[in-house]
Amino acid sequence: MKKEVKATTDLIPTPVVLVTTQGADGPPNIITLAWAGVVNSEPPMVGIGIRPGRHSYGLLMETRAFCVNIPHAGIIKAVDVCGVASGRDVDKFALTGLTPEAASRVKPPLIKECPINLECRLVHTLALGSHTLFVGEILTAHRDEAVLDEKGRITMEKFAALAYCPGVHDYRAIGEKLGRYGFSKGKMA
Amino acid sequence: MKKEVKATTDLIPTPVVLVTTQGADGPPNIITLAWAGVVNSEPPMVGIGIRPGRHSYGLLMETRAFCVNIPHAGIIKAVDVCGVASGRDVDKFALTGLTPEAASRVKPPLIKECPINLECRLVHTLALGSHTLFVGEILTAHRDEAVLDEKGRITMEKFAALAYCPGVHDYRAIGEKLGRYGFSKGKMA
Numbered sequence: 299m300k301k302e303v304k305a306t307t308d309l310i311p312t313p314v315v316l317v318t319t320q321g322a323d324g325p326p327n328i329i330t331l332a333w334a335g336v337v338n339s340e341p342p343m344v345g346i347g348i349r350p351g352r353h354s355y356g357l358l359m360e361t362r363a364f365c366v367n368i369p370h371a372g373i374i375k376a377v378d379v380c381g382v383a384s385g386r387d388v389d390k391f392a393l394t395g396l397t398p399e400a401a402s403r404v405k406p407p408l409i410k411e412c413p414i415n416l417e418c419r420l421v422h423t424l425a426l427g428s429h430t431l432f433v434g435e436i437l438t439a440h441r442d443e444a445v446l447d448e449k450g451r452i453t454m455e456k457f458a459a460l461a462y463c464p465g466v467h468d469y470r471a472i473g474e475k476l477g478r479y480g481f482s483k484g485k486m487a
Numbered sequence: 488m489k490k491e492v493k494a495t496t497d498l499i500p501t502p503v504v505l506v507t508t509q510g511a512d513g514p515p516n517i518i519t520l521a522w523a524g525v526v527n528s529e530p531p532m533v534g535i536g537i538r539p540g541r542h543s544y545g546l547l548m549e550t551r552a553f554c555v556n557i558p559h560a561g562i563i564k565a566v567d568v569c570g571v572a573s574g575r576d577v578d579k580f581a582l583t584g585l586t587p588e589a590a591s592r593v594k595p596p597l598i599k600e601c602p603i604n605l606e607c608r609l610v611h612t613l614a615l616g617s618h619t620l621f622v623g624e625i626l627t628a629h630r631d632e633a634v635l636d637e638k639g640r641i642t643m644e645k646f647a648a649l650a651y652c653p654g655v656h657d658y659r660a661i662g663e664k665l666g667r668y669g670f671s672k673g674k675m676a
Contacts, residue, residue, distance in 0.1 A: 299631070299632045300597075300599075300604070300629045300630065300631055301630050301631075301632055301639065302591060302627060302628070302629050303629070303630055303639070304627075304628070305530065305531050305624075305625040305626055305627050305628055306531055306625065306628050307525045307528060307531045307625065308557070308603045308605065308628055308630070308641065309502055309504070309524065309525050309533055309555065309557065310557055310603065310646070310661075311500060311502055311648060311650050311661055312502060312525060313500055313501060313524075315498070332525070333525045333526060333527075334498065334524055335501060335522065335523055335524020335525075335534060336496045336498050336501060336521070336522045336536065336653060337522060337524075337534060337536045337615060337618065337620045338522075338536055338615040338616050338617055338618045338620070339522075339536075339616075339617045339618060340616050340617040341616055342494050342495055342496045343615055344496070344498055345524060345526060345534055345620065347525065347527060368498065399489070402491060410489075414497045415489070416494075416497065416498070421615075422613060424613065426527035426611075426622065427527050427528075427532070428527055428529040429526065429527045429528060431526045431527070431534065431622070433613070433615065433620070435494075436494040436495065436496065438492075438493070438494050439491070439493070439494055439495050439497055440489045440490065440491050440492070441489065441490050441492055441497070442488070442490075443488045443489070446490070450492070452497065452499070452654050453655075454655055454659065457499070459499050459500060459652070460665065461500050461650055461661055463641075463643060463648070463661070464525060465640075466641050468643060468664050468665075469664070470661045470662055470664055471661075471662035471665055472499075472500055472659045472660075472662060473659055473660035473661060473662030473663075474659065474660050474662075475657050475658070475659055476560055476563050476649065476657075476658040476660055477563070477658060
């Protein structure tokens with residue numbers, strides 16, 4: 299039986315990403331976000347939602363660029379703390395021990411410990427209420443060789459990826475492969 | 488070592504959702520999307536990306552409403568086929584055996600077999616290139632009692648949730664809980 303409940307953001311799962319920003323002056327910052335998703339394929343674009351009160355909001359608006367860094371389970375404590383601490387009070391790189399690496403196309407750094415990094419330039423801003431949606435065009439991407447096979451493809455068996463479950467407030471591991479069924483003719487088997 | 492690669496949508500994981508739409512006349516349709524995410528908390532909103540050539544695009548534009556239905560692993564073949572078949576050629580409810588249920592606030596139906604359903608009214612449309620981003624305000628939500636605990640909370644142990652891994656093209660199960668560390672003071676343990 300279904301139960302009707304108050305409108306809620308029960309979209310399970312969401313990604314968990316570490317977004318880096320940097321203003322014209324001053325150090326870079328990190329924010330953990332679950333309000334993130336792919337919004338376009340050609341050109342590749344991601345959307346991220348940030349509350350205007352967050353320190354990252356001002357930094358992103360200032361230089362109109364950000365990097366999306368995809369973490370793995372081994373750094374989950376850093377992932378969690380970067381969602382709670384504020385870059386106004388603390389240097390989150392120093393706090394967590396995460397390592398900034400120069401990006402090639404934008405000012406904010408990549409996070410070395412994240413196996414995937416997407417460099418983005420801001421292309422759209424949409425104020426929605428509690429959050430502003432930032433749409434970024436992915437200019438270039440980086441993959442750690444530790445999660446790749448010999449052909450350069452991401453290999454989930456080498457990448458302890460994470461998901462977030464809104465409503466449940468859990469971080470969860472990505473589990474076993476359930477196939478790609480590939481009904482190329484649009485027929486059920 | 489990091490390897491710089493061509494810009495790509497390597498955001499791992501994304502959700503996998505079945506979006507229902509319905510025009511002013513005619514039957515409802517289902518489309519499987521991985522380009523989906525939460526974009527705002529108050530009011531709750533989701534963003535979904537759909538190519539203008541898809542049948543769902545026209546239906547959504549016509550009645551400016553959609554439902555986001557969250558599937559489970561038991562219906563993965565239906566999930567896959569609804570991403571490949573077109574509602575122009577086939578009735579995807581009949582093809583898959585999925586069951587439409589009346590929504591309470593919008594015209595497109597819910598999918599009974601999906602444990603979570605979000606009814607949305609379209610509030611923003613943003614053409615981005617290959618896809619158009621549709622932002623929907625979640626008006627009301629439904630949860631199947633089969634995935635809830637006695638307090639009405641979603642219980643991941645009762646819900647065989649799915650994720651999609653862009654770049655890898657895998658459907659994956661959501662695995663074990665990795666805690667919620669709750670560094671409420673923003674300090675590393």
